[in-house]
Amino acid sequence: MVGIGPKQPPSRKGSMHELPQDLLQHIKRFEETFTVDTAKLKEIVKHFVKELEKGLTVEGGNIPMNVTWVLGFPDGEEQGTFLALDMGGTNLRVCEITLTEKKGAFDITQSKYKMPEELRTGTAEELWEYIADCLQQFIEFHHENEDLAKLPLGFTFSYPATQDYIDHGVLQRWTKGFDIDGVEGQDVVPPLEAILKKRGLPIKIAALINDTTGTLIASSYTDPEMKIGCIFGTGVNAAYMENVGSVPKIAHMNLPPDMPVAINCEYGAFDNERVVLPLSKFDEIIDRDSPRPGQQAFEKMTAGLYLGEIFRLALKDLLESHPGTIFNGQNTEKLNKPYLLDASFLAAIEEDPYENLSETADTFHSQLGIRPTQPELEMIRRLAELIGTRAARLSSCGVAAICTKKNIESCHVGADGSVFTKYPHFKARGAQALREILDWAPNEKDKVSIMAAEDGSGVGAALIAALTLKRVKAGNLAGIRNMDDMKTLL
Incomplete structure (x- = not known):
């Protein structure tokens, strides 16, 4: 400080x-x-x-102010084992995070993979296959010969995405020098899940998040004074918690006006x-x-x-x-x-x-x-x-x-x-x-x-996956698309 x-x-x-x-x-x-x-x-x-x-x-302003469907901060009591996938501007990171019984504590295992330069201007299929390769390598190395049940994944996708649901995200535009065909304007969750399913990997995406949102949530997990999460790296961005009543563009959903929701500003634009x-x-x-x-x-x-x-x-x-x-x-x-x-x-x-x-x-x-x-x-x-x-x-x-x-x-x-x-x-x-x-x-x-900050792209992604499952269990289904899949993860 x-x-x-x-x-x-x-x-x-x-x-x-x-x-x-x-x-x-x-x-x-x-x-x-x-x-x-x-x-x-x-x-x-x-x-x-x-x-x-x-x-x-x-919708359509220079700064998109994307609603993330992360509804509130963690209380430190979250528990369980979660995967986190972090696709940044330079590296791809796969983490396994266990939120332990001790309040605000966690264990983390991770591997880092460099994003190949040619991938930045390649095809959508090449991108998803590469990500699946990295996930598969990680699972096979850390869980060899283990019979795994479904693993909830928090996917940190650090690019501007419109999210009508927390387990969904349509890429608005590539940033950080990426220009991959066939991804803009598409939901990035189904093609990745389809490849994971084809490979027999027991992974379900519980939450798609931005690294700034992850930073906000991970930092607040250990410090209640945290109100804003920022990234100053290959790109720049911030996230903070807004009251639903101060977000006129989702007024039609008739949600409680004092309900908190994390906003991914995407203010690089x-x-x-x-x-x-x-x-x-x-x-x-x-x-x-x-x-x-x-x-x-x-x-x-x-x-x-x-x-x-x-x-x-x-x-x-x-x-x-x-x-x-x-x-x-x-x-x-x-x-x-x-x-x-x-x-x-x-x-x-x-x-x-x-x-x-x-x-x-x-x-x-x-x-x-x-x-x-x-x-x-x-x-x-x-x-x-x-x-x-x-x-x-x-x-x-x-x-x-x-x-x-x-x-x-x-x-x-x-x-x-x-x-x-x-x-x-x-x-x-x-x-x-x-x-x-x-x-x-x-x-x-x-x-x-x-x-x-705490590790937002890893720990933050796991925490948001945990928070999402926690509210599914409590019956708060706002901003969740695939209810059946979510229930199988409980």
């Missing part, structure tokens, strides 16, 4: 005065491009709140209309050359998938617009390859502990074949710092918007994802942005604290 008045990471501006004048001008230009001041943050949050409300009111976000020309290029131009505007400025590419484009622009200014006489051909650099490249630069930035020099030489001068290293460091800071500050706008909309004055926010857990200073920069947006007094303790 960030404490009182989070200490900001040291900026290297102090070592800039010795740089050549032309490099200083370029740094100044980068600072103008990537700096987001308090007034802009507040303007973004104001528009963000309107978009959240619009998504709850009508915030401001697709380009109303308020401070887009740079590099953001415009990323959008233009992406598989889905015009979509996921917010995500493309803040998510790990894009930070290294923004950095590459900024350097490439400098090389082309002012030839001879940097890396003079060296072969910079490698910088022409899109997405060659990822967020970990920037993280390594920001983590370089040496005054002479020797680790950054080594990284540039090993990955790009370039030997930067000392002044160039200072500029590189400042550029990485600016891009990382902008991402953290903009990311806080989503959290601030949910707090503003819900009138939440204080809470914990469970955050997961590689950028949150591994990118240096991301937490401190985000906390500082929240202080500015929400107007906390200089010495006031943070009221909204963003902290590392």
Whole structure:
């Protein structure tokens, strides 16, 4: 947790005065491009709140505000053994989770499988067969020669899906660089269950969830102060609990207005209309050359998938617009390859502990074949710092918007994802942005604290499967499609 008045990471501006004048001008230009001041943050949050409300009111808004049919938080008494399948942007993970008798405790066994690159643009059948392969391997390894009864599965499918039921989800659109034919507009549960059945695997999908919803539920399992679950990783997103009465688009279902329901915001698509976000020309290029131009505007400025590419484009622009200014006489051909650099490249630069930035020099030489001068290293460091800071500050706008909309004055926010857990200073920069947006007094303790989440994609998926079966048993069947299958799992 960030404490009182989070200490900001040291900026290297102090070592800039010795740089050549032309490099200083370029740094100044980068600072103008990537700096987001308090007034802009507040303007973004104001528009963000309107978009959240619009998504709850009508279908088809930029921010879908998907109803998940997760109806309430766990009480810590949930028990049983559940499978969890986590399909993220980079890896596929299979977990077996036992919720034990001890309140809020669990045991977990898991295996991770890398999503093959060719799968991202392959066919639906290839995707479901690959997932079934991984599940089968896991079951055969951990339960060899065991006669298993039906295993309830929580499927974490971290892509925007419309859910009329908790055991169903129609993919709205691919994100995170995926573009697999034959899946968009389709329910993703039946084709996977059909392949599992064909293989004789005793697995039934009890709940389809998003990783943010899982993060929210898993974090609240161990911390009752948790009110929001966030992902800051390959993509960005958040989930929180809303009262049914505040979701006009499901008013026709005549559910109790005070019944809680988790909302998966899918706010990576915030401001697709380009109303308020401070887009740079590099953001415009990323959008233009992406598989889905015009979509996921917010995500493309803040998510790990894009930070290294923004950095590459900024350097490439400098090389082309002012030839001879940097890396003079060296072969910079490698910088022409899109997405060659990822967020970990920037993280390594920001983590370089040496005054002479020797680790950054080594990284540039090993990955790009370039030997930067000392002044160039200072500029590189400042550029990485600016891009990382902008991402953290903009990311806080989503959290601030949910707090503003819900009138939440204080809470914990469970955050997961590689950028949150591994990118240096991301937490401190985000906390500082929240202080500015929400107007906390200089010495006031943070009221909204963003902290590392429990394993939402694994433990959260298992908990939601458990919560679903628990309410089937209690006769609360709202948002459940396949009642017969659910009853066989009890």
